[in-house]
Amino acid sequence: MVKKYELVSVRALAERVNEYVIYAPEIAKHCLAGQFVILRVDEDGERVPFTICDYSREDGTVCILVQEVGYTTALLARMKTGECLADLVGPLGNPTDLSAYRRILLIGGGIGSAVIYPQTKQLFGEGKSADVIIGARNEGLLIYRERFARFAKNLYEVTDDGSGGRKGFVTDVARELLERGEKYDVAFAVGPLPMMRAVCRLTAEFSLPTVVSMNPLMVDGTGMCGCCRLTVGGEVRYACIDGPEFDGHQVDFDEAMQRLRTYKTQEEEHMCRLRGAL
Ligand SMILES: Cc1cc2nc3c(=O)[nH]c(=O)nc-3n(C[C@H](O)[C@H](O)[C@H](O)COP(=O)(O)OP(=O)(O)OC[C@H]3O[C@@H](n4cnc5c(N)ncnc54)[C@H](O)[C@@H]3O)c2cc1C
Numbered sequence: 001m002v003k004k005y006e007l008v009s010v011r012a013l014a015e016r017v018n019e020y021v022i023y024a025p026e027i028a029k030h031c032l033a034g035q036f037v038i039l040r041v042d043e044d045g046e047r048v049p050f051t052i053c054d055y056s057r058e059d060g061t062v063c064i065l066v067q068e069v070g071y072t073t074a075l076l077a078r079m080k081t082g083e084c085l086a087d088l089v090g091p092l093g094n095p096t097d098l099s100a101y102r103r104i105l106l107i108g109g110g111i112g113s114a115v116i117y118p119q120t121k122q123l124f125g126e127g128k129s130a131d132v133i134i135g136a137r138n139e140g141l142l143i144y145r146e147r148f149a150r151f152a153k154n155l156y157e158v159t160d161d162g163s164g165g166r167k168g169f170v171t172d173v174a175r176e177l178l179e180r181g182e183k184y185d186v187a188f189a190v191g192p193l194p195m196m197r198a199v200c201r202l203t204a205e206f207s208l209p210t211v212v213s214m215n216p217l218m219v220d221g222t223g224m225c226g227c228c229r230l231t232v233g234g235e236v237r238y239a240c241i242d243g244p245e246f247d248g249h250q251v252d253f254d255e256a257m258q259r260l261r262t263y264k265t266q267e268e269e270h271m272c273r274l275r276g277a278l
């Protein structure tokens with residue numbers, strides 16, 4: 001019998017990027033595109049948030065894509081199919097709501113493509129297929145290419161080094177599309193903060209409303225600790241309960257970047273201890 005929070009499947013998708021399918025029927029029953037979970041690898045583990053990038057209500061599973069960047073994601077990368085997480089909380093955050101829009105441009109940078117995949121699939125299911133741009137440092141890091149190709153109206157792939165798709169950044173492709181007169185009602189961009197900021201600067205030039213999915217540090221995920229605080233339109237907002245999606249033209253990206261760097265020293269110490277233990 002499958003156990004609660006058991007890793008039903010663990011699959012390497014790219015260098016330091018793994019896909020985990022987790023048995024969590026009560027989360028699978030209620031979750032929607034755009035929401036996330038917070039997990040702990042073991043009883044003493046820190047709580048880390050990941051977007052639900054797919055789910056199966058029938059199998060009672062949720063799927064997350066995880067990039068190994070630090071301590072907890074490195075511990076997770078060492079787990080095997082059949083092992084269980086200590087706990088998993090969710091679905092958290094607000095589902096994405098693009099229902100007011102018809103012509104949609106989805107832009108995913110790096111692991112941010114994990115967030116735009118469920119939107120792409122959902123929009124296709126609603127008969128509103130979207131144009132999709134996915135970007136990564138190199139071809140090996142372009143994830144879910146075949147799946148995007150199935151559900152996107154037009155798929156544009158781009159890599160920093162030109163090893164896959166065309167060479168350049170997601171903003172180069174977006175600029176080309178907008179300059180040649182493609183009409184969109186909204187852009188939805190997810191990726192590293194500098195990428196989302198660059199997309200927002202570009203779309204502001206074309207007065208294209210833009211939604212971004214913010215990824216600040218989080219602890220409780222319920223609006224109590226204040227860790228995920230952001231400034232949006234001059235007001236304090238909490239990504240875990242007010243987001244994670246916000247009007248990108250209103251987000252204070254400089255502050256968000258500075259807050260994400262707050263615990264850099266402690267995070268590096270953590271990694272040194274982990275390496276020492278192996
Ligand atoms: C709502 C939400 C959804 C997310 N979805 C995904 C996802 O689908 N897949 C995925 O791989 N990651 C996702 N993240 C980021 C993920 O939570 C962090 O990468 C993870 O917490 C890092 O933990 P760590 O202990 O391995 O790294 P740490 O040792 O804590 O940090 C290592 C490095 O990663 C950076 N980092 C830490 N936390 C974050 C963060 N929240 N966002 C970006 N960089 C961070 C640190 O600044 C540091 O440079 C999401 C974050 C949020 C808030």
Ligand code: FES
Nearest residue numbers: 219221223226240
């Ligand atoms: S994570 Fe604590 S308030 Fe959002």
